[in-house]
Amino acid sequence: MSDxxxxxxxxxxxxxxxxxxxxxxxxxxxxxxxxxxxxFEKALLVPLWTRIGGLMPEHPRSKAQPHRWEWRTLLDLAGRSGELVPVGRGGERRAIALANPGLGGRPYATPTLWAAIQYLMPGEDAPEHRHTQNAFRFVVEGEGVWTVVERDPVPMRRGDFLPQAGMHWHAHHNATDAPMAWIDGLDIPFQYDIEAQFFDFGRDELSGEERTTPERSRSERLWGHPGLVPVSHVERARPGRGTPLLRYRWEDTDAALTDQLELEREGHPGTVEPGHALVRYADPATAEDVLPTIRAQFHRVRAGAETAPRRETGSSVYQVFDGSGRVTVGGVSWSVQRGDLFVVPSWAPLSMRSEASPSDSDSGALDLFQFSDAPVLTKLNLFRTHVEENA
Known part of the structure; x- marks a missing residue:
């Protein structure tokens, strides 16, 4: 039989x-x-005139839906999983992914982004592996886990952002007598759909040196000094490879946001709009996004302030770090509080109103961590934004 x-x-x-x-x-x-x-059917052909409305709409029409996941529900289910599901070869991680209701049950937060709560029990290790997917960890509460990247132990504490570019060996260990949870973000859906992903198993156990709990990782000692780069390593840091800094401390993020709002109060430029401070995590060697496919940012919205509705091509996942407020995505609105996660699909308008107070927020504001697929769209000249006037 012929082909x-x-x-x-x-x-x-x-x-x-x-x-x-x-x-x-x-x-x-x-x-x-x-x-x-x-x-046409027999020859496997589709004429454009029958499909143009679906293939080339006037603006993005995402299959993803706006959705919110409550942190207390995620934490409860992750804790129950900790009692029932071991960590080791096979599952690799006790990570529970967000499944957007518009994406057919796949473990995708958006068509390009994967988000999950990961949970590690006292004394547990998550074994070493590596993959082409770019990843990060963000800690909304707790401490006691060290992620070990290329044999460099990196502390994880509340508010810390820990990016990790693809194909770096990494493992985790919990050095305390209490469980810890955090969120993972990866570009799994993007790499899966373009069929470009690779994965390698590493060692089953960490060495004694890697199980130490240093206050600062070696990457922080080299790269964690604002405005200063180590000449001995700068040639190794090339655009597109991802940041060499493995931990962005909450103390630094908090100080930058506080200063922006204080400058605004003093009558100087500093915020992106009234009451809205915004910082972007950047590669200290190149000033580009921290990961080739993921942009990470942190928002602080002063109590009583409301952001103007904003549309962006590409999708985002937000986690409320502190405070409370009202979030509107498209035609859907939710009340949100610490730990809650929500999805903003491509070109869906997003606005946020801060209802935070000193009773539910250390900063007295609504604080939110955001990650998106903006670097991919920017490289393809497809990233577009539109800010509407507040009513």
Whole structure:
């Protein structure tokens, strides 16, 4: 049998189905047109005039839906998993992914972004592995876990952002007598759909040196000094490889946000809009995004302030770090509080109103961590934003 004989057009039902429609912009429905469409189906062809509205809409129409996950529910289920599900080869991580209700049950927060709560029990180790997927960890509460990246132990504490570019060996160990949870973000859906991913198993156990609990990692000692880069390593830090700094401390993020709002109060430029401070995590060697496919930012919205509705191409996941407020994504609104996560699909307008107070926020404001696929769209010249006027 020839290769041609094996095609669906010869021996199987074609996956292409075409329907002739008596509609504006469509050709008249005639026996000849019907016969032409059957020919297209057998030859595995699809004419543009039958699909242009779906393939080339006027603006992005995301399959993802706006959705919120409550932190207390996630934490409860992760804790129950800690009692029932071991960590080791096979599952690799006790990570529980957010599944967007518009994406058919796949473990995707958005079409390009994966987000999960990871949970490590006292004394547990998560074994070493590496993968092409770019990743990060963000800690909304707790401490006691060290992530070990290329044999460099890195502390994880509340408010810390820990990026990790693809193909770096990494493991985790909990050095305390209490469990700890954090969120993971990766570009798994993007790499899976473009069929570019690789994964390698590493060692099952960490060495004694890697199980230490230093206050600062070696990467921080080299790269964690604002405005200063180590000349001995700067040649190794090339654009597109990801940040060499493995931990962005909460103390530094908090200070930057505080200073922006104080400058605003003094009448100087500093915020992106009234009451809205925003910082972006950057590669200290290149000033580019920390990861090739993921942008990470942190927002602080002063109590009583509301952000103007903003649309962006590409998708984002937000986690409330502190405070409370009201978030509107498209036509959906939620009350949010510490730890809650929510999704903003492509081109859906987002606005946030801070209802925070000293009773529910250390800063007295609504603090939110955000990650998105903006670097991918920027490289392809597809990133676009639009800010609406506040009513």
């Amino acid at each position: 041609q004989d094996r095609t669906p057009g010869r021996n199987a039902v074609s996956p292409v189905t075409l329907t002739a429609e008596d509609a504006p912009g469509q050709p008249p429905v005639t026996p000849g047109l019907l016969d032409l469409y059957r020919g």
